[in-house]
Amino acid sequence: MKTSRRTFLAALPACAGLGLLAWAAAPGTPAAGGRLVYLGTYTGPHSEGIYAVRFNEATGAVSEPFLAAATPNPSFVIVHPNRKFVYAVDESRKGSVHSFAVEAGTGKLKALNVVPTRGNGPCYISLDRSGRFLMAANYGSGSVIVYPVKADGSLGEATSFDQHQGKGADPSRQEGPHAHWIEAAPGNKFVLSADLGLDKVLVYRFDDSKGTLTPNAPPAWDGPPGAGPRHFAFTPNGRFGYLASEMAHTVTALAWNGKTGTLTSLQTMQLVPDDFQQENTAAEIAVSRSGRFVYASDRGHESISVFSISPVTGHMTLVERANTGGKEPRNFALDPTGRYLFAANQNSDSIVIFRVDPASGKLTPTGAKITVASPVCVAFMP
Numbered sequence: 001m002k003t004s005r006r007t008f009l010a011a012l013p014a015c016a017g018l019g020l021l022a023w024a025a026a027p028g029t030p031a032a033g034g035r036l037v038y039l040g041t042y043t044g045p046h047s048e049g050i051y052a053v054r055f056n057e058a059t060g061a062v063s064e065p066f067l068a069a070a071t072p073n074p075s076f077v078i079v080h081p082n083r084k085f086v087y088a089v090d091e092s093r094k095g096s097v098h099s100f101a102v103e104a105g106t107g108k109l110k111a112l113n114v115v116p117t118r119g120n121g122p123c124y125i126s127l128d129r130s131g132r133f134l135m136a137a138n139y140g141s142g143s144v145i146v147y148p149v150k151a152d153g154s155l156g157e158a159t160s161f162d163q164h165q166g167k168g169a170d171p172s173r174q175e176g177p178h179a180h181w182i183e184a185a186p187g188n189k190f191v192l193s194a195d196l197g198l199d200k201v202l203v204y205r206f207d208d209s210k211g212t213l214t215p216n217a218p219p220a221w222d223g224p225p226g227a228g229p230r231h232f233a234f235t236p237n238g239r240f241g242y243l244a245s246e247m248a249h250t251v252t253a254l255a256w257n258g259k260t261g262t263l264t265s266l267q268t269m270q271l272v273p274d275d276f277q278q279e280n281t282a283a284e285i286a287v288s289r290s291g292r293f294v295y296a297s298d299r300g301h302e303s304i305s306v307f308s309i310s311p312v313t314g315h316m317t318l319v320e321r322a323n324t325g326g327k328e329p330r331n332f333a334l335d336p337t338g339r340y341l342f343a344a345n346q347n348s349d350s351i352v353i354f355r356v357d358p359a360s361g362k363l364t365p366t367g368a369k370i371t372v373a374s375p376v377c378v379a380f381m382p
Helices: 005-010
Strands: 035-041 049-055 066-070 077-079 085-090 096-102 109-116 122-127 133-138 143-148 160-163 179-184 190-195 200-207 212-222 229-234 240-245 250-257 262-270 281-287 293-299 303-309 316-323 329-334 340-345 350-356 363-371 375-380
Touching (some): 035 077, 066 085, 066 109, 077 122, 077 375, 085 109, 085 122, 096 122, 143 179, 190 229, 200 229, 200 262, 212 262, 240 281, 250 281, 293 329, 303 329, 329 375, 340 375, 350 375
Antiparallel strands (some): 035 049, 035 375, 049 066, 077 085, 085 096, 122 133, 133 143, 190 200, 250 262, 281 293, 350 363
């Protein structure tokens, strides 16, 4: 979003109502068949929490959304690889993570437990590469936390916590740390966290038997002042990573050394044309399953930029900038087949579905659209 999360949390926006989609279904009734897709929202007058649809990958048809779980501000949602559990943040001043069990057949979610994040405004969660630990980033207070995942899917007491320290170059957005992303690197021996407030990607050594974080040496990759690192995505082979910087609206290619836990800058590309002068901020980033393309969204320009990746150098070449068909494309996700991309347009209450060309990486709207209030996350069932 163009304003800070702090400003957003002070005054949650009113949201538009739900609409109908490609498949017919009685209101509130899950449609049968197709892959489940969970949709995180900012809750308000017309959104109650996590919604879900069923997606037919053969035809591109999508069902009417149904309420999977009533829960506050689930702005980031993930599905466990075992397909049994779903996790969501509550992006509030007193932050928390909610765990759910997936109800067989219906896809609805049964609440398991809630754990505090020891900070405010949690905005991102992920599972380590084994699926045994969950990690969360607190944007508002600039900290990260790790929990064990129990056998029943609930979350245990935190095994690690780190409060980031410092500030960045922009006093209006970087007055202190703002952890925006956290994930385990390939190999599960390191964990990285992008901090928008510090212009850093922090690197931790990760003990995947205990779930503990220890600062690496060196402890971070330092980005350009005022860039505002937001989200990061690795290539499948783990050689390269791509960083979306919110405030600079750029993507930076980096080489990853999995032995030393270090990042080396390779190239930076702008997400918007040189002549675009309107306010804009970068948001989501993802690498294709093939490792051949990287995608990054920009709010203001309302687009997803597609870059091809050199498998040798990791350098990017712009393929296209595709309009997302809505306003504020905060989040998007590639489906598990890699043939489709769902773009969540937060301020136009729409998720537009694109077909992905496997040869060129280009995006073409399928004509299908999900209408849901203030969508901010798309999570596919594996």
